[in-house]
Amino acid sequence: MVMLRGFLVxxxxxxxxxxxxxxxxxxxxxxxxxxxxxxxxxxLRGAISDSLAVASQGLISVLVLLIMPGVVGVFFLGDAFDGQWLAVGVALAAGTLLSVLTTLWLMQRFTNDPQEAKHDD
Amino acid sequence: MTDVSGWWQPLQESLAASPMLAIALTLGAYACGSWVFHRLGSPIWAPPVLVSAMLLSAVLAVLTIEFRDYRAGAQWLTVLLGPATVALGVPLYQQMHHIRALWRPILCTLPLAATLAAVYAVVIAGLLGATPEVLASLAPKSVTAPIAIGITEQLGGSVPLMMGGLLITGVVATLCVDVLARWLAITDERILGFALGLNGHAIGTARAFELSATAGAFASLGMGLTGVFTAIFLPLAFRWIGL
Structure with missing residues (x-):
């Protein structure tokens, strides 16, 4: 019943x-x-009820199972995207390299700024 | 009971009419895939979902089950993605206190980095001549799967293509963080974790938990914030651009 109450929420x-x-x-x-x-x-409440914690943990632990039917679809795409695989591959590889570089650079830049941090005190 | 074909035929037909066969096959592939993944030594390049999905595809091909029929049955599982997405609010709330430790870099980095994660891919694919459907499938590539499915449906993309892109992004992002962090001489685990979660969603977060609990916590935070930010920003941006 605990889990069902959380699922209701x-x-x-x-x-x-x-x-x-x-x-x-x-x-x-x-x-x-x-x-x-x-x-x-x-x-706002500042606390999580036990039933909500149990239900959310249960669902999150089976997320992989829930997204699997979507992933299986990749192998049944057939020729729906013929001629676009180069664009897809380059966009994923180069785009991800650039976005990781951007994130690391921004985080490092804003973390190592002692002058700026002083203003918070 | 004497005639074998006498009961096999009706069994197959009754299973095909109910979602139980699709559910049983999905659960079975999930169990086998997790087992194989651990036997392989939990490699980053082959996350359990990929191993399980490949097994399941092979089984569907051998049993000559149409993907369309399988997907109709598996809907009974995927409908749970709705409440499961809501459930992600619980860990997000639990990681919120980490924002206090690094609120300035996080607030400065997140909107820009999460936007660019989508923009880089869409612009590159657009320049190489991808169709709007492909662009809509690539845009949420750094977002965790349950949220990304909702985004792709809103944008009019292909969920299977998006899932493939998501897996590749997770693996590439994990490798890029390893290489680039060494190149930029970044050792702060909070930064590494945040970058892994922001760019590599659940796959990057799994890698971050291997580095340390701190890296894992910041990866969870990065993944959650990126998911929320992108889910709100992308559909509005696509509507505004008119794609």
């Missing part, structure tokens, strides 16, 4: 997220809106 936030999406005509998925709502509510 998650489902309720999902439905609330879907309602928000339709109400405001947002292009953001209901799951993400529900997650943002849940995070906001938890930050």
């Amino acid at each position: 998650l489902s309720a936030f999902f439905v609330a997220g879907e309602a928000l999406r339709l109400l405001l005509a947002l292009p953001i998925s209901g799951g993400v809106l529900g997650m943002v709502l849940l995070t906001a509510v938890l930050m």
Whole structure:
């Protein structure tokens, strides 16, 4: 029953997220809106109930199982994207190299700035 | 009971009509894939989801089950991605206190780096002549899978193509962080973890937990914030650009 109560909370936030999406005509998925709502509510409350912790842990531990049908689809794409694989490959490899470089450079730049940090004290 | 074909035919037909066969095959492949992954010594280049998916594809091919039929049955599992995405709010909340330790670099880096992670890939693919559907499938490449599926559906991309791109991105990002951190002489585990989670989603986060618990915590935070930021920013940007 503990896990089901937590699942009820998650489902309720999902439905609330879907309602928000339709109400405001947002292009953001209901799951993400529900997650943002849940995070906001938890930050306001400052605590997580046991049932919510159990249910969320249970679902997160089987995430790989839930995304598997989507991954299997890769092997059944057939010739749907023929002639675009070079673009896809280069975009993924070069794009990821550039974005990792950008992240590391920005984080290092803003962390090693003792002059700036002093203003916070 | 005497005639073998007498009960096999109805069994196959009744299984094909219910989602149980697809669910059983998915669970079985997941168990086998996890086992093989551990036997291989948990390699970064072959995450368990890839091993399991390859096994499952082979089984579907051998049993001559149409992917369309399999996907219809597996919907009973994938529908849980909705509440599972909501559940990601719990670890995100639990990692929030790390923001206090490094709030300035995180707030300065995250919006720009998460935006560029999508922009680099979309611009490069666009210049090489990719179609809008491919661009929509590549854009959420640094976002954790459950959130990325929602984004791709909103953008009108192909979920299987996006999943393939996601796996490659996770592996490439993990290798790039290793190489570039050495080149830039970065040893701060908080920075390495954050970069792994931001660019390499769950695959990068798994690698960060191998480095240290601190790196893992910052990777979880980077993954969660990137997911939320990208899920809100990308669909609005695509709508605005008119793609």
